[in-house]
Amino acid sequence: QSVLTQPPSVSGAPGQRVTISCSGSSSNIGAGYDVHWYQQLPGSAPKLLIYNYINRPSGVPGRFSGSRSGTSASLAITGLQADDEADYYCQSYDRSLSGRWVFGGGTKLTVL
Amino acid sequence: EVQLVESGGGLVQPGRSLRLSCAASGFSFRQFQMTWVRQAPGKGLEWISYISSGGGNIYYADSVKGRFTISRDNAKNSLYLQMSSLRVEDTAVYYCARGDASGNFESPFDPWGQGTLVTVSS
Helix, strand or coil: CCCEECCCEEEECCCCCEEEEEECCCCCHHHCCCEEEEEECCCCCCEEEEECCCECCCCCCCCEEEEEECCEEEEEECCCCHHHCEEEEEEEECCCCCCCEEEECCEEEEEC | CCEEEEECCEEECCCCCEEEEEEEECCCHHHCCEEEEEECCCCCEEEEEEECCCCCCEEECCCCCCCEEEEEECCCCEEEEEECCCCHHHCEEEEEEECCCCCCCCCCCCCECCCEEEEECC
16 A cells, blocks of 8 residues: 555546646655655656655646645646656655655546 | 766675765766665665765665665765665665755755665565
């Protein structure tokens, strides 16, 4: 079981908007640590998509955006495209002794 | 171009050892903290080990503590993961990834290597 909780799957039609949630606790997101999002296309390595909750690295389209609310973070994708179909992971730092850097379990995005 | 290239994966029997390498290029390797992340077949991402830029601070996930050893050679721009007492459940793609140069634990992992597959099976 992952320290950060994400829905296993989301789906949407081309052009639509979807959101992916990432829920944490008082030892990670609730403690104020930054949340990052990664996109993993089929057969590829993860790629940084959003960092520090809301920032996009150079080259990431503006269709991808992040937000924060309390002990949760969210990733929104607007104007869905077929090549957005991928696994998405949130990640943060955890101050507990049992784990340092933690990931969500991943969310599979299906473009219908 | 910033690049990380892992090598050293393969098929190994339970209880044996294996050493993974990660060759870095396109940036000043000695300034950056580095980490290893693995992904079991069909599963999610799992952080397993971290090393600071100078190698003085090292952390492990409980799942590998006492069996895996992370190290780096800044003169060779290389990161390593020595894996011993391997178990079937260590089967995964192993990725190296870069942190930042300030030692900030909260920094994202960027970029990632392409990964190297380790299969532990008899």
